[in-house]
Amino acid sequence: MQQAPVTSELRLLRSERLKEMATDSANGQHQGTTKLPPQPSPLRSSKFCQSNMRILITGGAGFIGSHLVDRLMENEKNEVIVADNYFTGSKENLRKWIGHPRFELIRHDVTEPLLVEVDQIYHLACPASPIFYKYNPVKTIKTNVIGTLNMLGLAKRVGARILLTSTSEVYGDPLIHPQPETYWGNVNPIGVRSCYDEGKRVAETLMFDYHRQHGIEIRIARIFNTYGPRMNIDDGRVVSNFIAQAIRGEALTVQKPGTQTRSFCYVSDMV
Numbered sequence: 001m002q003q004a005p006v007t008s009e010l011r012l013l014r015s016e017r018l019k020e021m022a023t024d025s026a027n028g029q030h031q032g033t034t035k036l037p038p039q040p041s042p043l044r045s046s047k048f049c050q051s052n053m054r055i056l057i058t059g060g061a062g063f064i065g066s067h068l069v070d071r072l073m074e075n076e077k078n079e080v081i082v083a084d085n086y087f088t089g090s091k092e093n094l095r096k097w098i099g100h101p102r103f104e105l106i107r108h109d110v111t112e113p114l115l116v117e118v119d120q121i122y123h124l125a126c127p128a129s130p131i132f133y134k135y136n137p138v139k140t141i142k143t144n145v146i147g148t149l150n151m152l153g154l155a156k157r158v159g160a161r162i163l164l165t166s167t168s169e170v171y172g173d174p175l176i177h178p179q180p181e182t183y184w185g186n187v188n189p190i191g192v193r194s195c196y197d198e199g200k201r202v203a204e205t206l207m208f209d210y211h212r213q214h215g216i217e218i219r220i221a222r223i224f225n226t227y228g229p230r231m232n233i234d235d236g237r238v239v240s241n242f243i244a245q246a247i248r249g250e251a252l253t254v255q256k257p258g259t260q261t262r263s264f265c266y267v268s269d270m271v
């Protein structure tokens with residue numbers, strides 16, 4: 001089969017990636033990386049799409065996802081596709097983009113495969129607040145494991161770069177503060193938070209195995225406790241709870257032991 005022609009921009013990206021991989025292996029990192037990234041989608045060399053970057057955001061109707069959509073839509077060369085099942089996200093968060101020629105919204109659950117031609121994938125889909133991810137733990141772990149497998153399969157098929165939003169919860173109940181990326185965590189595999197903690201840990205493993213085995217270009221962001229506009233007032237997390245309670249003139253509910261700490265991040269700093 002004839003290979004799709006590669007644009008000069010992509011050729012440059014691939015040669016930079018090759019250099020990076022050579023440096024990584026010289027540094028002893030990512031051992032076992034044997035394959036080059038797959039060829040980018042033929043879409044990239046179509047005369048109609050050459051200047052555009054088509055980006056899929058799973059969970060793009062959610063709190064952080066919708067801010068990421070805003071950020072990516074600011075660049076007029078980006079086309080953004082959002083896939084969301086609206087379990088915790090809302091179309092309301094994307095209202096200003098619905099009907100925009102560079103924007104597309106799909107009702108889709110990532111536990112089912114999705115076939116689209118894209119250059120980049122931002123995989124955010126998963127309930128992130130403890131009250132929502134504990135509501136249906138089996139579904140949460142399916143979303144993290146099967147959902148991430150589906151997105152990696154897509155990335156492999158079309159040669160897209162993929163970013164997984166992971167979590168500070170991969171550190172579990174950490175024994176080291178603050179946690180460096182090199183810390184492996186202290187996670188309970190059978191607790192009520194495990195569907196999320198362990199689900200994200202498996203998702204990270206899948207990302208690295210696809211990278212090592214298939215050469216997929218990957219990124220992982222371990223997100224800590226994020227707050228800001230569009231956060232659901234009933235989200236259940238500490239910042240939204242405290243603000244809602246203060247507005248209603250109620251006492252703030254500080255859960256036991258009361259000495260716990262968190263690293264907070266404003267959403268515009270996150271995206």
Ligand SMILES: O=c1ccn([C@@H]2O[C@H](COP(=O)(O)OP(=O)(O)O[C@H]3OC[C@@H](O)[C@H](O)[C@H]3O)[C@@H](O)[C@H]2O)c(=O)[nH]1
Binds near residue numbers: 262
């Ligand atoms: O009303 C409340 C709510 C929460 N808390 C406490 O505040 C701390 C923070 O709890 P949150 O519910 O905001 O969420 P967590 O920090 O545990 O995890 C969350 O933020 C980090 C993300 O990566 C995770 O996706 C998300 O689960 C916990 O110790 C909790 O017990 C209160 O004291 N009062």
